[in-house]
Amino acid sequence: xxxxxxxxxxxxxxxxxxxxxxxxxxxxxxxxxxxxxxxxxxxxxxxxxxxxxxxxxxxxxxxxxxxxxxxxxxxxxxxxxxxxxxxxxxxxxxxx
Numbered sequence: 370x371x372x373x374x375x376x377x378x379x380x381x382x383x384x385x386x387x388x389x390x391x392x393x394x395x396x397x398x399x400x401x402x403x404x405x406x407x408x409x410x411x412x413x414x415x416x417x418x419x420x421x422x423x424x425x426x427x428x429x430x431x432x433x434x435x436x437x438x439x440x441x442x443x444x445x446x447x448x449x450x451x452x453x454x455x456x457x458x459x460x461x462x463x464x465x
Contacts (some may be wrong), residue, residue, distance in 0.1 A: 370412055370441075374448045375464050378438075381451040385435065403430050404451060407437050413439045422462065425449060 374382070382404060390397025411418065411428045417434045418426040421438065438450040438461055450461035 378448045378450050
């Protein structure tokens, strides 16, 4: 199965990593590593996380207040949002 990121999700990932890196050197890299861990876990068990809307599922990060919102289609895991859980909850609706 392949992974792809919505353009806005990729921007969210980079913006958050940059923010954390400014807060403390090395924390941005730790954030990216956690997102990679979550992505690998979602790839291994794509149907195990809860459905949040329609066919969109959410995988929660452990160390950071973020979740990956994704869909599974054929042989693709599509990341729709790298969502900060402390912000507007439904801003990502409508992404593909």
